[in-house]
Amino acid sequence: MFQPSQHDVRRFFCEVAAKQKQRTPLSPIETLAGGWVDEHPEYAADLADVEAALAAEYSVEAGRTNPFLHLAMHLTISEQVSIDQPRGIRQAVELLAARRGSLHEAQHEVMECLGEMLWESQRSGLPPDGIAYLDRVRQRATRD
Structure with a gap:
């Protein structure tokens, strides 16, 4: 890696x-x-x-804001969507973007979910939980 x-x-x-x-x-x-x-x-x-x-x-x-961290998170999310990893992230991000009317705004919301996942992983010492991350993105994509 x-x-x-x-x-x-x-x-x-x-x-x-x-x-x-x-x-x-x-x-x-x-x-x-x-x-x-x-x-x-x-x-x-x-x-x-x-x-x-x-x-x-x-x-x-x-x-x-750290501009490099911010841009790196955009790039990370774009790569995740392109390969649909974790499985289902593409659909969740596309739905969130459609609901927000902006891929950029949707990505900012996904960044919050990604940041939470990474923070929890660091705090617990466990690997990042891709399922919990995806669930958070899906929740944002399906709520008003």
Whole structure:
């Protein structure tokens, strides 16, 4: 399993943003990531300087979203949907997107579910519970 470091993730998104700006060809995963970069123009300054990105600290106390974590979660969810893993996530996300009228907004809700799953896994020391994650997404997709 590929487990990129924090610096790897930050470099990746900075490189995607630079390639988009220079109109350099992108790999398929970069194209997918680039779509989420485009959806978040508020992160342009964070993505423009690799060295500053590598040194940046994002704390809850500072009240600022970590743009790299946010983009990585978008990319993770997109990959999960593309391969339907956990099984049923594609349908749940599509239903949620239809109900919200926006894939982007739906993904933000799915991020909350993904974050909860990861937090519970870290807290318990157990592997992430994909079934509980999927159930949370389905609940959001089927409630008004």
